[in-house]
Amino acid sequence: MRAIISTLARIAGGLGHRFIDIVRYAGGVSILMVQTLFWIPIPPLRTRQTIEQMSKIGVDSFPIVSMISMFTGMVLALQSAYQLQRFAAEMYIASLVAFSMTRELAPVLTALIVAGRVGASITAELGTMKVTEQIDALETLATNPVKYLVVPRFLALVIMVPILTLYADLIGIMGGYLIGVYKLGISHAMYMKNTWDPLKYKDIWTGLIKSVVFAVIVCIVACYEGMTTEGGAEGVGRSTTASVVTSFILIIASDCFLTALFYFIGR
Secondary structure, three states, X not given: OHHHHHHHHHXXXXXXXXXXXXXXXXXXXXXXXXXXXXXXXXXXOOHHHHHHHHHHHOHHHHHHHHHHHHHHHHHHXXXXXXXXXXXXXHHHHHHHHHHHHHHHHHHHHHHHHHHHHHHHHHHHHHHHHHHOOHHHHHHHOOOOHHHHHHHHHHHHHHHHHHHHHXXXXXXXXXXXXXXXXXXXXXXXXXXXXXXXXXXXXXXXXHHHHHHHHHHHHHHHHHHHHHHOOOOHHHHHHHHHHHHHHHHHHHHHHHHHHHHHHHHOOOO
């Protein structure tokens, strides 16, 4: 009996410590978010650094977003055709691809790509600066690290991720078009009509709102992990891994919440 009580006490203690860590993490991320929003309108605006980050985050991500979106649209068309051909309903493939890409797949896949490619890079960069005391040096020089390091990356992500999402929408629909027209024999006019006619502005702007939320998640999590790194090179590796994993979890969780909010709550 005493052994059982001791085991339960250890489990409860572990859960308590984990809960405290989660609350501390959420508090630190929230504080960084508030500080970032506070420093955005305060000059200097650091336009050059923001444009450089936009190039790194957005322009350099176009090739991988293109490949992922194209193949996703093609696979989606092939898989849907496999089922819809049983009911002679191939004409609905275009609508299915368009709705899936604009509402869900383009925003989520783009955010996951950015989190894995850009979020990890941001965390590694800021983590290296932290363990080599460069961030402390900025504070010594009366330069706010959030204004100097976080704000340009925040603005670049919030601007470029929606643009990448729109681009992924088009490329994914193009992938479905290639399969539908050249593999399944659907006419060009029929495919384009069934793609654009059912789409509504809501389908597009809900995806863009999701992309903005995902961009904020990637930036704040990556910057927080980087700026709280400890333990030298090994600590940088841990922070980078934690940044990517946490971003992935929050992106999927927030996507579930936003989908329910846009399409099921208050209809």
